[in-house]
Amino acid sequence: MDTIQSSNTIRSIRTNKNAVSFDALNKEEEDQQPLSPVARLFHEPGSNIYIVCVIGYKTKLRPDVIKQHLVHTLLKNRRFSSLQVIDEENDSMKWIPTQVNIDDHVVIAEPNPNVESPDKFVENYISNLSRSRIESTKPLWDFHIVDTKTSDTEGTCVFRCHHSIGDGLSLMNILLACARKVSDPEALPTLPGNNKLGHVAKGCSLWSALGVMWNSFVDLLMFLLTALFLEDSKTPIRGSKGSKNSTRRFVFRSVSIDDIKLVKQALNVTFNDVVLGAAQAGLHRYLRQRYNNKNVDVPDNIRCRATIFFNLRATTSIKDLTDMDTNGTWGNKIGYSVLPFDIRLKNDPLDYVRDAHATMKRKKASLEPLFTNYFVKLVQLMFGIKVVGKLNTKVVYNTTLGFSNVPGPQEEIMLFGHKVAYLAPSCYGQMNALFISVASYKDKVMFMVAVDEETIPDPHKLCDDLEQSICDIKASAQTI
Structure with missing residues (x-):
């Protein structure tokens, strides 16, 4: 993947009334943080992986509502409002806070009223995403709105981001932090189990x-x-x-x-x-x-x-x-x-x-x-x-x-202002x-x-x- 050669590029990113600004821009040197070794690994050939999460919705999609929710939820996380900039001296990469234009990250698919199989149209659209990479001149994520009714949904969205931003569980966490229970619009969803993980089986003998x-x-x-x-x-x-x-x-x-x-x-x-x-x-x-x-x-x-x-x-x-x-x-x-x-x-x-x-x-x-x-x-x-x-x-x-x-969540959720029918995460770019x-x-x-x-x-x-x-x-x- 191409990387930005200079942090001066940050100043050239376009903004408008939908843009989100951050005080960190005024103290850039203080807020520059290096990518972790695992995150940096995901930029190497053979490991340059993108995560996709297909979200099926039960209600008709409203792009303006989705954009508003993205601005007030997802962009609060610095990973989604920062560039990944390479340091040529030591081949490291850093997070550089930037201004984000939500219109640069939301893609509305052109509907095809004459399509014979809406399900196949959506499947092909998702598949075609794996042909492309997100330009490094902006934070490495986007959100695709496919306003086509299928056999299971009223519309489909595809959330895509580079694996360096986070792993599957952290990305599921941030999506659910943007969601609320349908039964209780003020409550966060809950995950199955007791929410405690411990990889190694504990034993004192x-x-x-x-x-x-x-x-x-x-x-x-x-x-x-x-x-x-x-x-x-x-x-x-x-x-x-x-x-x-x-x-x-x-x-x-x-x-x-x-x-x-x-x-x-x-x-x-x-x-x-x-x-x-x-x-x-x-x-x-x-x-x-x-x-x-x-x-x-x-x-x-x-x-x-x-x-x-x-x-x-x-x-x-x-x-x-x-x-x-x-x-x-x-x-x-x-x-x-x-x-x-x-x-x-x-x-x-x-x-x-x-x-x-x-x-x-x-x-x-x-x-x-x-x-x-x-x-x-x-x-x-x-x-x-x-x-x-x-x-x-x-x-x-x-x-x-x-x-x-x-x-995933144990109860029905509202995500970005719409009722969810299903969540289906995956990835592409791997060797397998x-x-x-x-x-x-x-x-x-x-x-x-x-x-x-x-x-x-x-x-x-x-x-x-x-x-x-x-x-x-x-x-x-x-x-x-």
């Missing part, structure tokens, strides 16, 4: 401590081997090195959250275990068809792994917008792991969930995400960001897919040809796949397989 040390050692060894040479098996869902530059097709499918909870309670596992198990089952179902087309069976010895990000915060609670820069909620506070995906044939569909539970239980008793987070900082300090970028690219390329699960993201909203769970169509030409079939896997797993759970 010597045995537990030894287990964490051993798991961490094995995981870090596998991580380093992956960074050096250990590749996943060549399969129909594993892309080439050119996948990062390809257009992505975004397709999503919703399932009932009650079905997930039924399996969760039947097996006494976590919500994430169930969706991870369903993803493994769905991938096996999809691969079985792809291999059958070649008149061969799915091999039993496939090495398939996902890069999965772990939140390193102590809480997921939604904070007020004025607090988000200072209370540790914001930014890229993540570490990632290389997670084995067991996509072999299982006689009992519940075994996919049981295996996912065992794998995640061991991963939670490991310091791998913490070490990978510190590893980025250490290598950048010793060798520079270019080396970090190359190592990260190697790890991601040697795995098969990316996987993410972001908790497949990225599966999961987000909950009210009474549904949204599975969204982002695919390189040259590798996975039938993403709707993959979504069908994910949905059918949930049905099979639920049916087995009901027999317990």
Whole structure:
């Protein structure tokens, strides 16, 4: 991505009556803050990633109302009102507060009254966004309004931002900080669970401590081997090195959250275990068809792994917008792991969930995400960001897919003045040809796949397989 060569560019940004000004402009030197190592990593080739969140609305879209809400909510966060400026002397980047013209960030799609399939029109519009990058002469985010009625919505919006602004959980946090409950217009939404996160399983016994040390050692060894040479098996869902530059097709499918909870309670596992198990089952179902087309069976010895990000915060609670820069909620506070995906044939569909539970239980008793987070900082300090970028690219390329699960609000919400039907986050720019993201909203769970169509030409079939896997797993759970 092109970067700004001089902070003088800040003075040339256009403003009008909708512009938001900041006192920080008068004391620029005091307010310049460097990007964190993880945020800086997201500007490197192979890691230059954008997050997109598709928002379906139940009510007719009013662009002027949306713009007003964006000015009074999103722009209160400094990340959305700052440029990312490169320092040529040390190849670092800094946040530079600037004036923001909301019209430069809100894009209203031209409606096509003669379109045969509104759903396909919206899908194509979202896919075409992955062909483009946001110009670095303005804060790296935009908001697209697609005022086209589909089978599920009265209109669709796409919130897009560069991953350097924040990770998935922090971005979901700021969106929900802009939202209010439909049932109580003065109240912030609530996230599922007790809003407490702790990556490493806590235990005071010597045995537990030894287990964490051993798991961490094995995981870090596998991580380093992956960074050096250990590749996943060549399969129909594993892309080439050119996948990062390809257009992505975004397709999503919703399932009932009650079905997930039924399996969760039947097996006494976590919500994430169930969706991870369903993803493994769905991938096996999809691969079985792809291999059958070649008149061969799915091999039993496939090495398939996902890069999965772990939140390193102590809480997921939604904070007020004025607090988000200072209370540790914001930014890229993540570490990632290389997670084995067991996509072999299982006689009992519940075994996919049981295996996912065992794998995640061991991963939670490991310091791998913490070490990978510190590893980025250490290598950048010793060798520079270019080396970090190359190592990260190697790890991601040697795995098969990316996987993410972001908790969403438990109740119906109003966001930017409109009632929300669904939220579906994803990303593009990564090396993997497949990225599966999961987000909950009210009474549904949204599975969204982002695919390189040259590798996975039938993403709707993959979504069908994910949905059918949930049905099979639920049916087995009901027999317990």
